[in-house]
Amino acid sequence: MRSISDKQGLTLKAATRRSVDMAGGGDALQHVTRVKAGNLSKYGSANEENEEKFMPIDVAVESDLEAGAPIILTAMAExxxxxxxxxxxxxxxxxxxxxxxxxxxxxxxxxxxxxxMVRAIEDGTVDSAEEREITREIDELKVALVDVMRRAKVRT
Structure with a gap:
């Protein structure tokens, strides 16, 4: 029996998709890692065929580096x-x-x-695609905030 739950596995898959997307997509990321675009897509896929395929740790680090934020790392830590x-x-x-x-x-x-968020709640419900878009936008805001926070804290 696995130590992580199905829900936690889905959390990792979602973080993987967001990290790869923010890294420019699988076609771009494949050039700076050891994995081809097709496998990068499988790591983020939650369908039955790929549910047990997760991104190797070194590739996850590269994906987060290219994304400019610790997206997968944050999901793992949480x-x-x-x-x-x-x-x-x-x-x-x-x-x-x-x-x-x-x-x-x-x-x-x-x-x-x-x-x-406003687009998502217009019809009274937030579907999974809208949730992914909101999360992606939040990730992009986090990257900008962390960058400014890091630079603002530097003292001469």
Whole structure:
């Protein structure tokens, strides 16, 4: 008997799909990892044929790196009862200062979250495709926020 539940497996599959999508999709990600696009798709697929196929850990790290956010890692940590927080170890010389452009990026990403939510609730129900879109938009907002937080915390 497996240690993770079916629901936890589906959580990992969903995180895998989001990470691969944010990494530019399987066609793009396959060029920076050891796995081809077809297998990357299988790792995120919850259909019966692929329900036991999960992304190898090294490929998951590469996917999250390319996505710019620890999407799969965060799902894994939450299943284990932990949370992921960024390290503030960069020096001022390594990091660009925050700018108005960063503020606009955050505003745009937040607006994308709100727009996805409003579109989803227009008919009174949120279907799985709408839930995926909302989650993807939230992931993109998180990436922007973490980037700005990391750079704002750097002190000279």
């Amino acid at each position: 299943i284990l009862g932990y949370q992921v927080t960024p390290l503030a170890h960069a020096s001022a010389a390594d990091v660009k200062p925050i700018t108005e452009r960063d503020a606009l990026r955050i505003a745009r990403e937040a607006a994308d979250v709100v727009n996805a």
